[in-house]
Amino acid sequence: MVNRSLKLNKSNSLFLFGARGTGKTTLINAQLSGGRVFKIDLLKEEDEELYRREPAQLSKLVDSNRYDWIVIDEIQKLPKLLDRIHYEIERSSVRFALTGSSARKLKRGAANLLAGRAFTHHLFPFTAQEMGKRFSLESALRFGSLPKLESIRDEESKCDYLNNYVSTYLAEEIVAEQIVRKIPPFRDFLKIAAQANGTLINYSKIGGDIGVDDKTVHSYFDILEDTLIGFHLRPFHRSIRKRQRAAPKFYLFDTGVRRALEKSLRVPLEPGTYAYGKAFEHRVILEAFWANSYGKLDYEFSYLRTKDDAEIDLIIERPGMPTALVEIKSSARIDSRELRPLLALAKDFKNSEAFCLSLDPRERKEDGITCMPWQRGLRELGL
DSSP: OOOOOHHHTSOOOOOOOOOOOOHHHHHHHHHTTTTTTEETTTTTTHHHHHHHHOHHHHHEEEEEEHOSEEEOOOOOOOTHHHHHHHHHHHHHEEEEEEEESSTTGGTTTGGGGTTTEEEEEOOOOOHHHHHHGGOHHHHHHHHOOOOGGOOOOOHHHHHHHHHHHHHHHIOOOOOOOTTOOHHHHHHHHHHHHHTTTSSSHHHHHHEEEEEHHHHHHHHHHHHHHHTTEEEEEOOOOSHHHHHHHSSOOOEOOOHHHHHHHOOOTTTTTTSHHHHHHHHHHHHHEEEEHHHHHHHHHHHOOEEEEEOOOOEEEEEEOOSSSSSEEEEEOOOSSGGGGGGHHHHHHTTTTTSOOOOOESOOOOOOOTTTEEEEEHHHHHHTOOO
């Protein structure tokens, strides 16, 4: 069993958010064991129907038993139930563990009733640190690291699982919750979003490709973020307002899911190719994003691209520490010439440190740039 980095704060009720298949139920079972626990699964038709029709049944459950925890899976299915949960938190000693694979409905008002009364946690696919010696970079780049893949040995079955995962997501998250009215353009959008992963979002071009307007494309990316299968990386600017106006990048939450969405799971991923380099950059950024969340570090992530197309892959603003300027290279041997753009851009940043994270095993300083193997480099960055 993989020991997860996320440790739930059990002194209070809590939300545990994460995409489907990231292991929320397994984590709850492992970390809330030892007490009296009652579980409600809103994906089960009978549970959803009961509490939709009679939310007061929750109060009867609290009054008739001395449970330490009541676990409610997929709380976004019944956001109005949060009113009753709020009431029970105020009047009883029972704690609630509420899991969800979508924050979209909860963002529309109901979840605010629990402000300050439930801690919020997020769970992601397995990290390299969690997997330890079992971690394979090649496997992570090709298939990602959703927990279920650990029990699947052959590559064909991994492809089948990931393809089924993305089709199930469409059916259960998007169609069932009626998040979008027209499924065909959204399905086309998902493939394009996967192909454009880690690049600047061109809303007009994507809209033209799938036959919708810019505003609809914006809403589609918001849906991906709200349903926890991706996140925006904003362009760096010292003005927050200007950060929001410039074009962001978008990263899906798992490299294997991205390849499934773009229908490339069975295409070889060869070191030295453009596709391999983009997959490696994607994975390193995911690892940084996950470590920041688990460690509650409050780091701010962004990227920089100049009008001359010089770029810094990842800028990390760390409270109380120099800003980290990070170049990510999939090369097994870094040539000093590859570092010249980063070196030139770093001169414009006061109180900063420049890093190159790569597959090169050598650790060294190159004109003030710290070059490290990527996992060692992430640790050096505090991640």
